[in-house]
Amino acid sequence: MLNTILETIKRLENRDSLSKEDQELLEFLHAEAWKVINGGIVNLISYGDRLGWEKIEEKFNGMLNLIDKAKNK
Numbered sequence: 211m212l213n214t215i216l217e218t219i220k221r222l223e224n225r226d227s228l229s230k231e232d233q234e235l236l237e238f239l240h241a242e243a244w245k246v247i248n249g250g251i252v253n254l255i256s257y258g259d260r261l262g263w264e265k266i267e268e269k270f271n272g273m274l275n276l277i278d279k280a281k282n283k
Contacts, residue, residue: 212243222235222236223236
């Protein structure tokens with residue numbers, strides 16, 4: 211589901227001009243993407259005791275490193 215949302219966002223953002231409806235859809239899709247992302251993070255943290263906090267920290271650190279590399283391209 212998240213992949214579909216992100217692909218739709220990308221396609222809308224690549225348009226030369228957006229109608230009012232397209233802009234509203236884009237705002238809605240951004241909000242929905244964040245809901246899915248935040249839900250995943252909450253689920254991950256809620257299983258911290260079962261998954262192991264060290265593994266979760268490693269995953270978050272890996273994601274932060276990936277974000278830093280993407281920003282610095």
